[in-house]
Amino acid sequence: FLSGKTALITGSTSGIGLAYAKALAAEGANVVINGFGDADEIETERKDLAAKSGAQAIYINTDLTTAEGCEELMQGAFDKFGAVDILINNAGMQHVAPIEEFPVDKWNKIIALNLGSSFHTCRLAVPKMKEKGWGRIIMTASAHSLTASPFKAAYVSAKHGLAGLTKTLALELAQDNITVNCLSPGYVWTPLVEDQIPDTMKARGMTRDEVINEVLLEREPTKKFTQPDDLAALALFLCRDVADNITGANISADGGWTAQ
Numbered sequence: 077f078l079s080g081k082t083a084l085i086t087g088s089t090s091g092i093g094l095a096y097a098k099a100l101a102a103e104g105a106n107v108v109i110n111g112f113g114d115a116d117e118i119e120t121e122r123k124d125l126a127a128k129s130g131a132q133a134i135y136i137n138t139d140l141t142t143a144e145g146c147e148e149l150m151q152g153a154f155d156k157f158g159a160v161d162i163l164i165n166n167a168g169m170q171h172v173a174p175i176e177e178f179p180v181d182k183w184n185k186i187i188a189l190n191l192g193s194s195f196h197t198c199r200l201a202v203p204k205m206k207e208k209g210w211g212r213i214i215m216t217a218s219a220h221s222l223t224a225s226p227f228k229a230a231y232v233s234a235k236h237g238l239a240g241l242t243k244t245l246a247l248e249l250a251q252d253n254i255t256v257n258c259l260s261p262g263y264v265w266t267p268l269v270e271d272q273i274p275d276t277m278k279a280r281g282m283t284r285d286e287v288i289n290e291v292l293l294e295r296e297p298t299k300k301f302t303q304p305d306d307l308a309a310l311a312l313f314l315c316r317d318v319a320d321n322i323t324g325a326n327i328s329a330d331g332g333w334t335a336q
């Protein structure tokens with residue numbers, strides 16, 4: 077149902093972003109992927125996406141911690157496809173440290189990537205969405221856009237900011253047939269999360285199940301991970317016509333974490 081549309085997903089060389097790209101391509105959208113990683117692996121993913129969509133898939137490698145990097149990404153998409161109809165702001169990073177030790181450069185980078193890049197991609201994408209009279213903007217926020225954990229000052233601040241940006245743009249664009257929403261997962265089953273398990277088992281002398289239930293999913297009553305494909309399905313739903321009156325929402329997929 078997305079043929080003729082172009083989707084750009086930031087941070088889509090792995091994890092959740094790649095799941096969005098696959099889901100959107102499977103519905104026939106052109107996709108623009110972005111992020112870091114092994115060049116050969118990314119090229120394999122890109123070819124696979126194009127094969128899935130029957131449309132086109134391009135990769136633009138820019139660093140989204142700078143305004144210039146964001147501009148280069150959006151310009152590359154416009155040069156190829158003319159506009160971005162579906163913008164998914166997903167790129168993000170984390171750093172865990174107490175406030176008095178929090179490295180200033182990590183604070184600046186996390187705020188720039190997890191929040192600033194969405195400001196830049198949106199300000200550049202919106203004029204063309206307005207021209208076309210249709211648009212969908214989706215942010216991967218986090219349970220940490222609604223609640224906090226200690227030692228994650230930059231991440232929690234940026235994700236709360238992203239939730240605020242979502243609401244603001246939803247209001248600004250309410251009459252333009254452009255919806256703006258964020259998805260807020262708890263822990264998502266990605267390689268990054270899976271890779272933490274062996275070290276945590278060793279460090280805490282715990283079994284795999286104990287690490288999963290008592291450490292990773294401590295705050296999630298369902299004791300279940302959200303899957304990247306679950307988020308991709310939500311994003312697809314938001315792109316459908318039936319979702320055209322859902323805007324400014326912060327949709328939780330956190331196993332009840334923020335219900336507590």
Ligand code: NAD
Pocket residue numbers: 086087088089090091092093110111112113138139140141166167168169189216217218219260261262263264265266268269
């Ligand atoms: P990931 O590390 O697998 O993916 C992050 C993506 O961002 C990668 O493609 C990476 O190359 C890219 N990226 C990193 N720095 C970049 C930069 N400077 N410029 C451009 N791209 C850059 O992580 P993920 O778990 O898939 O996370 C995706 C989003 O989901 C993030 O915003 C994260 O905060 C959010 N999230 C993840 C979880 C989780 O449990 N995994 C939970 C809640 C929210």
